[in-house]
Structures are given as C-alpha cells and as structure tokens.
Amino acid sequence: MKRKKSLNQAILISVMSAIAFIIQYFDFPLPFMPPFLKIDFSEIPALLIAIMFGPSAGIMVEFLKNTLHFIIKGSETGIPIGQMANFLAGTILILGTTLVYKKKSTKGGLILGLILGSISMAIVMSIANYYLILPFYEKMLNYSTTASEKLILIISGIGPFNIIKGIIITTLMVPIYSSLKPRLKIN
Template sequence: MNIGVLSSISIVLMVFNFPLPPFPSFLQVDFSDVPALLAAITMGPVAGILVELFKNVLDWLISGSLTGMPVGHIANFTTGILFILPVYYFYTKLQSIKGLIIGLVSGTTSMAIGMSVLNYVLFLPMYTFFLGTEPMNESALKDLIILGILPFNLFKGAIIMAVTIVVFRNIRVWLENQRTQFDRA
C-alpha cells in the first residue's frame, strides 16, 4: 500500500464522522487516523504525517470550513500527529502487539493532553476570532477543556485503539511484509 491509497481511505473514513452525545457536537469521532497509523507503521513517521496532511487538505478543499479558515482541519492534523507518532515510536521499538498497545495508550494520552493545551491556547481562541464571536470567559473555557475536550479525546483514543487492534490482528502478517519491503527499498 502507498501513501496515496491510505490517504484516499483516510478521507473516505473522515466523511463518516459522528458526535458522541455527552460531548459538544463540534467534537466528532472518525476512524481516519487508522490509515495514517498504518502508513507510519509500514513506511515511517513521515508517511503517517503525509496521510494526515493529505486527508485534511483534501477535506478542507472539498468541504470547506465554518470559519472560512481551516482551523478544524489544522486541529485534526495536529490531533493525528499527536496520536500516531507515539504509536510509531513504541511499535518500532518493541515490534509486537505489546509495543502497539503501549504506543496506542501513549498516543491517546499525548493526543488528549496535547489537544487540551492547544485548544486552550490556540484552537478555541482561533475559532472565536474567525467566527467573529466574543471570546469565551476563562471559567467557561476551562470547563469546556476539562469536561469536554479532555474526556472526548480519551474516549476517542480508546475507540480508535480498539479498532486499530482489531485491524492489526487481521493484517499483522501483511503489515510485517510491507515493513520489510519498505526497509529494503
């Protein structure tokens, strides 16, 4: 498989996003990080980052953005990188299901904490600026981060973790062959 194919699969999966009822509706789960993760595991971290980049650029060009600027797409790109890089690191160090699970837990933690901080200092202020709305007061912003964004990303990470483990178990031999072929090239 190559970056183009995985990017295409990723953008299709991104279309099938869905909100989780207890969380704010702008937070949506999709499985588009799984192909990026497969790209990183089989072809290296740059391939995973490129899949994340291509899916977000294409989705922005196709769907547009509520703010006119790709704030959500930049946040999605950042979320994906925060998730896939720890998985890549631990999986390549241990090259086992144990390494994958340690990586998935680390990636979920990195994504949840990193996006909480980045939403607080960057993404949520950017949204309010580009939408032309009043900035959130400090208390409401902290509540949104602590009660919405942090638990959402932990839950999203757990869902993606479960899907990745199921996919990994079904295509493990193929993935190892792809990794071997990529390493030889």
C-alpha cells in the same frame, strides 16, 4: 529496486490518504459531548502507514486527508482551523504510537504506543485548544468566552473526548493490525 519501493510507498500513501479522506466523512458526535466534537476513524489508515513506513509517512496521510477535506468540504471560518486541529491530533497520535512501536514491534508494543499516543493527544489537544484553537475560532466567528468557560469545556469535553477517541481507535486498530500483519510487510 529502490525506485520501485519508493513508487509503491508513494502509491500506498496516496491510496490510504484517499481512504482516510472518505472515512472522515463518516464522523459522528458522542451523545454526552459538545456536538462540534466528532469521532471518525480516519486515523487508522494513517497509523497503518506509519507502522509500515515510519511516522513521516503516516503524517503525510494526515496532511493529505485534511487538505482534501478542506478543499472539498471547506470550513465555517474560511480557514482550515478544524482540519489543522485534526491534523495536529492525528500527528500526536502517530508520533506517540510509532515511538513505542519502533522499539517494540509487537502487538503489545502497538497497544502501549496507542495508549501513549492517546494520552499525549488528549494533553496536547487540551493545551492547544485553550491557547490556540478556541481563541482562533472566537476571533474568526466573532464570539468570546471567559477563561473559566474555556477551561470547563476542555476539562469536561475536549480532554475526555480525545481519551475516548484514543480508546475507540485503539480498540479498532489492534484487530486490524493483527489481521494485516501477516499479509503486509509490517515490522
């Protein structure tokens, strides 16, 4: 019985990773944000898996999705910087969401978790972009920005983008969760 459950879980993680990978291709920029910041809904399959099987399963979906994306699409730098940033953002969202949902497995707990995850994602991604991601892009693409230019980009672009992304994901995730909860073995 335990082997069958593990096999079913592995199959579902694989299928949801493939779905997330496909969804990731339907990304789009927001008209008032820097064009390299693109919204996609590929965190939704990872969040569903995280709710069903725990955060490590959701993080595995994020990992597989981004690995496939790099293998198939590549990167402008030759190194998966964008995919690593997407993985980090998705992981933070999953951890924040499941931290709350694990304690309060209700629709309200999910909403609260998604809000916490979104705020955490915006904060962590702002810090990571300032100290790691943007400097790495600068080095790999041979350009530079001043500290104040980076700070302006983070305050006016990256931080708000992640909040907006969190709001959109939350708005989509709640009705999906509500419709799937009776059909799936979701806590």
